[in-house]
Amino acid sequence: MLTDGMAGECQVLGEGTATQATLLSSIPRGHKVGLVDIAEGAPIIKYGVVIGLAAQPIHAGEHVHLHNCRSQYDERSASLRLEDGCPTDTRYE
Amino acid sequence: MNDPITTSEVISQGYLRPDGRKGIRNLVLVVYTVECAKHVAHAIQANEPDTQVIGFPGCYDNEYAIRLILALARHPNVGAVLCVGLGCEYTQPERIAQKVQESGRPAEWFFIQQSGGTATSIEKGKRLVAELHAEAQRRAVRAPFLLSDLTIGCECGGSDFTSGLAGNPVVGRLFDTLVDAGGTAVFEEIVELIGLRDVMVQRAATAEAANQIGASYDKTMEYCRSVRQFSVSPGNFAGGLTTIEEKSLGAFSKSGSRPIQGVVRVAERPPNPGLWLLDSVPDPHFMQFGYTNPNDTEGIVDLVATGAQVVLFVTGRGSVIGGPIAPLVKITGNAETYRNLQGDMDFDASGVLRGNQSLEQASNDLLSLVKQIVNGCPSKPELLGHHEYIIVYKHQSTPTLQRGCRAESAS
Structure with missing residues (x-):
């Protein structure tokens, strides 16, 4: 998202086939939205490259981030807080 | 702002070093060889123009760290080097200074333990930095930088x-x-x-x-x-x-x-x-x-x-x-x-x-x-x-x- 997006219609720029998407929720600037339905475990593709796997089924128009996309390599990826990316697996006492 | 890119354009007059590389600055670098010498090194550098500090905190030496120090001390932007050690550590300021001298740059070194402690070492270091600056200026060979x-x-x-x-x-x-x-x-x-x-x-x-x-x-x-x-x-x-x-x-x-x-x-x-x-x-x-x-x-x-x-x-x-x-x-x-x-x-x-x-x-x-x-x-x-x-x-x-x-x- 180039700007903060509210739920509803938005325009898709770039060279892909999609020109329009319907956001299911508001999505912050710089974050990703699914353009198609993605099954759990399926690859998530950005810039033509796999950037992670769906940690749960993702619907078209849904916010794609820490809660539903996990790294293929980084095992801590699945334990990060959606709101601010902070780790939840480190003990402080 | 859209300059045509020409490979023969002279951007500035650089500092030609003996190894053939050219620098864009002519700095004096203060290098400390253990954490114990860090305060003195930074105090020497304070308020001195075109002078910067790097250093290695460990007492035991490490070949990787020494290679890195030597690469930085002989960087084309560096014109002269002062090495400051405490006097106990494995890493040898004298050998660093020697390698820098072999690269055609003026370099000095001393141990704080042999220089009367903090205050006199800072004073000595500042005097050496001023001399190194003058020497680096004197030896500077200016050449077109492309x-x-x-x-x-x-x-x-x-x-x-x-x-x-x-x-x-x-x-x-x-x-x-x-x-x-x-x-x-x-x-x-x-x-x-x-x-x-x-x-x-x-x-x-x-x-x-x-x-x-x-x-x-x-x-x-x-x-x-x-x-x-x-x-x-x-x-x-x-x-x-x-x-x-x-x-x-x-x-x-x-x-x-x-x-x-x-x-x-x-x-x-x-x-x-x-x-x-x-x-x-x-x-x-x-x-x-x-x-x-x-x-x-x-x-x-x-x-x-x-x-x-x-x-x-x-x-x-x-x-x-x-x-x-x-x-x-x-x-x-x-x-x-x-x-x-x-x-x-x-x-x-x-x-x-x-x-x-x-x-x-x-x-x-x-x-x-x-x-x-x-x-x-x-x-x-x-x-x-x-x-x-x-x-x-x-x-x-x-x-x-x-x-x-x-x-x-x-x-």
Whole structure:
């Protein structure tokens, strides 16, 4: 998202086939939205490259981030807080 | 601002060093050889013009750290060196000074224990710095500085979604221009090139380069898995990047599009011009991988040690660090970050994202800025007095140090 997006219609720029998407929720600037339905475990593709796997089924128009996309390599990826990316697996006492 | 790119253009009068490389600054470098000498070294440097400090905290020496110190002390931007030790440590200031003298630069050294302690050592050090400055000026050989004389390193930190879309691609375009003009470009952070093995190997200039890239990538993946640390942080996540793979794609775009000539290791300089990948990841040895690469500053120091006279730093979220020896130039593709941290940011690449500036225009503007900095104009971190450094214990084997023109300066 180039700007903060509210739920509803938005325009898709770039060279892909999609020109329009319907956001299911508001999505912050710089974050990703699914353009198609993605099954759990399926690859998530950005810039033509796999950037992670769906940690749960993702619907078209849904916010794609820490809660539903996990790294293929980084095992801590699945334990990060959606709101601010902070780790939840480190003990402080 | 859209200067035509001509390879014969004289950007400035550089400082020609005996090894043939040219500097854009003529600094005196104060080097301390143990944490115990750090306070005195910084007090010597305080308020001295064109003087900077680096140092190694450990008492036990480390070959990797010594190679890095020697590469920095004989950097083309350095005209003279003062080494300050406590007097107990393994690392020998005398031997560092000797190597620097052999490179054709004036160098001095002393131990604090033999100089009467803190106050008299600071006084002595300041007197030596003044003498070294005068000697560095006296020995300075000025020579035309061309784009082909330039080595630029690039690192990114505090990345967000703009880094891969604006900041890094603008640098990539500048790297293409630099390489086409016969210059040298170095990008690094293999820990932030995760998932891109095939893409990078395809960009290799030769079969040997492809092998080097593949081997460094495989080591890096093993390292990240072993230390359970992938180079992605809460700030990256908050900035819209979800995984290390996504961050890596953006980071790789700073390499531009030219063939990768091969891999250089820390303290090694590229044996010939073109685009090079810097491997700063520890090699496995008896302490396994040792400590992890700690922060952005280490990457900047490693880039400077390749001989880069200028280092570009692409940030999305914002950063306020500088670097030692080579001017650090801060670039952001995030308009908000540029506004919030304007005193720290050198270049606003956000026009590329808004669509009111082409990559080509932004890259030409950035090149104009780099030329001004080559010509003596301070970058924002330089103006603010930011010269952060860090030298850590690490192990890297050195088979490639005997390669090419490095062999003659490796002794």
